[in-house]
Amino acid sequence: MTFDPEQLGQPKQELAALLKELRKRAGLTGDRLARRCNMSQSKISRIENGKAQPSLLDLERILRAVVAPPEVIEEVIALARLANTEWQDLRSLRRRGLEKKQTELAALESSCTEFRFFLLSMITGLLSTPEYIRASLAHSPADVTKTIARKLERQEVLYDTKKRFTFILTEQAVRWPLLPPAAMAMQIDRLASLTHLTNVKLGVIPITGYKPMAPMDTFTIYDNTLATVENTTGVVILRDPRDIEMHLELFSTLEGYALFGDEARVLLAEWSAACRS
Known part of the structure; x- marks a missing residue:
């Protein structure tokens, strides 16, 4: 994994924004996405606002719920890795x-x-x-x-x-x-x-x-x-x-x-x- 140390921190917000965008593209409200993922709506909200860092299991559930294509899944996983650094x-x-x-x-x-x-x-x-x-x-x-x-x-x-x-x-x-x-x-x-x-x-x-x-x-x-x-x-x-x-x-x-x-x-x-x- 390569990264620019000066940019660390940005991926957290980028990841949050991308997950929110994917939910909207799928035509889901936060509450509906939460039910599909077996999460609380408040947790979805915290993730989308960058206040909570999703685990890999959280991401897997969300990406499956919004039917994300492979190239988007790859982008999300890459951002998640940087967000955890x-x-x-x-x-x-x-x-x-x-x-x-x-x-x-x-x-x-x-x-x-x-x-x-x-x-x-x-x-x-x-x-x-x-x-x-x-x-x-x-x-x-x-x-x-x-x-x-x-x-x-x-x-x-x-x-x-x-x-x-x-x-x-x-x-x-x-x-x-x-x-x-x-x-x-x-x-x-x-x-x-x-x-x-x-x-x-x-x-x-x-x-x-x-x-x-x-x-x-x-x-x-x-x-x-x-x-x-x-x-x-x-x-x-x-x-x-x-x-x-x-x-x-x-x-x-x-x-x-x-x-x-x-x-x-x-x-x-x-x-x-x-x-x-």
Whole structure:
């Protein structure tokens, strides 16, 4: 799927307008369409006014009810996919205040029970030492004191045994020298210590060995319903089930490359020792 981040948000209104137009073309009132779709009239109204995002099942019912032709169905599905995609650019996040983003993430983590993190090039805040967090924010023009505090507060979620976490880190993510050697050793030691938590599964992918698939981005999957994909300039938020499924399959492949448990701890100990030597 390709898209222009600057245009994200428009498809929601375009989708709403198109669905309303299709209903009118079919000669249906909102009430009649609702009865055909086994929905409430108020839900149809919210969808057509862009106040509610239809699920794929909702769309299937509506498109069947208005007898939409194949080319229109294709257009609607494409719009729905974009409407389920959100772009958050880093500059906007900084203007709002990075600590506000931490509050949003904390709320998301509070509401979810299963988390999958693939970390391509850096260690995520939930796993980081205070020194690593500060170094990761070194280029932010604003005061990051509150952001660091919120990141550290969020780490408490790791100790909630009702939640399950799987972290997969590449060797590059673990070993990239964001800190001086002694501090990096402490960061790697923290990763090793977290492997002992019963609800945390932490794996590392060593650079050695044949791996026929190369990941392009850092991403996180929340409860199989939402995924975030990070790059240098911002974050793409995906809610379309097809995009979620694609990232679940990708995560499963990467999980197959990773070492866990004692094997992971041996590698982490070697990398930590290398920092201290």
